[in-house]
Amino acid sequence: MEPRSRGAAPGGVSVSAVLPAGGSGERLGGATPKQFCAVQGRPLVSYAVRAMERISWISDIVVVVSPENIETMKSIIEKYGHKRVTVVEGGITRHRSIFNGLKVFAENEFSSHLLQKPEVVIIHDAVRPFVEEDTVSKVVMAAKEHGAAGAIRPLVSTVIASAADGCLDHSLERARYRASEMPQAFLFDIIYEAYQQCTDYDLDYGTECLHLALKYCKTNAKLVEGTPDLWKVTYKRDLYAAESIIKDNLSQQVCVITNVKETLAQVGFLLPESLKSQIKVEAISVSLSKNDSCLQSIISGQCYNFVCVNDKRWAIQETQELVDMLEKSNIPLLYPVVLILVHLDIPENNSFSIGMEDLTMIKKFARETKKKNILVYGLLIQYK
């Protein structure tokens, strides 16, 4: 891992994350384990990794997958350019997989390179694609103070206990109980101790880390109210639900960038006029490469989508700078950002001057940025 400047973790502790991604996804009803199913073209696990990765104070992200999926996971990491990720081979149950993930921070023999042991470790599911930094931060803070913490949600259905004859034994008073969700966080030494102490029965049949911390370390986890988006993708319908959340979270603002030439500035005026009834529009006339601070302030106003109008041939280089700036800005690229390159074909240029070479170049560029969740589209307009 290369050293990098990171924001301070809540409470100044060192933090890493373990993502169990070894499930078989049998409830989803398909051949592909759910963490590898695509939502808007990207595997679910990539969203979960991204959600951790964009939190600058998380040092290492350990993804635990079953042996047969190690290569798949590695190719996902490469394809989407994930950083700070270590892939670890899982066990046959959820608890055994998490234990394997934790060992990488503590035991030399389980990893070719021992990762630095964090004070607090986050455990998050690969099939919970959306988690805000605020929630993670609260859980980490609570873990620092209480030794363990986990996100909870209200129960959606009443929970009942069945008797041996398949009849109702009793129902639980819904208000007294909560659904235990993820992320959870622990002082590393507590959860690692719990895993070392626990029985094979726990490892094979248990699922709840908070339970292990309570049972083996007498640590009562602090419960933190989570957001509705924390739910776990379990059934096929949840993949569609995940897609809807992505759509709901797309930035509803666009910035139209034109340079100062007269014809372009005119388009830069007309386009926002016609767009503004449907979407919030900012319009600026600048040369892309020279106005970092101006664009920076637009981005910090939560406007991440851009239309760049240019009469140069697609202006790939300037656009590359914009993409770099978006990446550096640490904005929520968990949700797609749209970049539309408009090539104005103005009479004084050669008409339809776009050749195969240009097309190939822009397609290649679009393919690369797509991995970063930036969708680039090209548009040719004949303008008189």
Place this chain on the structure above:
Amino acid sequence: MEPRSRGAAPGGVSVSAVLPAGGSGERLGGATPKQFCAVQGRPLVSYAVRAMERISWISDIVVVVSPENIETMKSIIEKYGHKRVTVVEGGITRHRSIFNGLKVFAENEFSSHLLQKPEVVIIHDAVRPFVEEDTVSKVVMAAKEHGAAGAIRPLVSTVIASAADGCLDHSLERARYRASEMPQAFLFDIIYEAYQQCTDYDLDYGTECLHLALKYCKTNAKLVEGTPDLWKVTYKRDLYAAESIIKDNLSQQVCVITNVKETLAQVGFLLPESLKSQIKVEAISVSLSKNDSCLQSIISGQCYNFVCVNDKRWAIQETQELVDMLEKSNIPLLYPVVLILVHLDIPENNSFSIGMEDLTMIKKFARETKKKNILVYGLLIQYK
């Protein structure tokens, strides 16, 4: 209610249903209560009513809504042509609403027309749009035998109890517990007795009918494993999930109908040839009105979508007969059926002979059938 011939109920009992639809949908985060939110253009409650209505042995369907939504509910019933439905004013809580719904079968003063008291009453949520007859049938059978029964599902998350300090008190062993879902069914006298006996506290803070039957009538409900589709629409993302289930359940077959004229038969050959790589196609050359039995066998083979090629002016009348047949067939019109009317404009006819009158007629026809969940599209092809 007009008498109608109905299939026999499981166990030969008389059965009616109560659908509480009085919720405010605050978890959905919108102004519209979730039962009135549209999925594929149709309010959720209409799917739930439809799911009950297409079960022929359910006599009456009582929908309980809050006072301010009575007119909305009545207009939904009229718009989608729902039958056997009585709208009843709800109380301020779920239990009070269900109790109001039950009173219509038992107490004259609560309804202008007392409905016949059923032996078994089904209680189902308006926000659970999908339930198969098989599940309802199993729950009714179990209620007949045990006095009470309800659908259950495995828990998705571990359930935990929190202590007063917001920390974990204990977690439940997931395998021992189930989520209580709907539909539930009861011997009418048992659940009505339970509601009469229960306290104001129960009515105001309880949510679980199985609990009331146990507490006040010592009836241990039989628990019946339900299908994944039984889940309750709770959050906005669930509306998208519901849409995905509808899409998954669309018939992936199409029948191309042409009459025996040479040019039409030729199209009837070419069209299936080009379609068959994408969808399962049946092709028949018949006059629509004369081949009930032939079409009937196609419908019973789960092929519900039709392309009707005709050189008569849109052939509305023949298509009306097809629509009637689809309706009578008792097929799962919970999911949309697509009817495409192709008007072949052949040289020997007047070219482009479609006037405004025809267009108005087909649009009106399409609007009517849409209420029945049959989507009609018209297509004009010039054919030489």
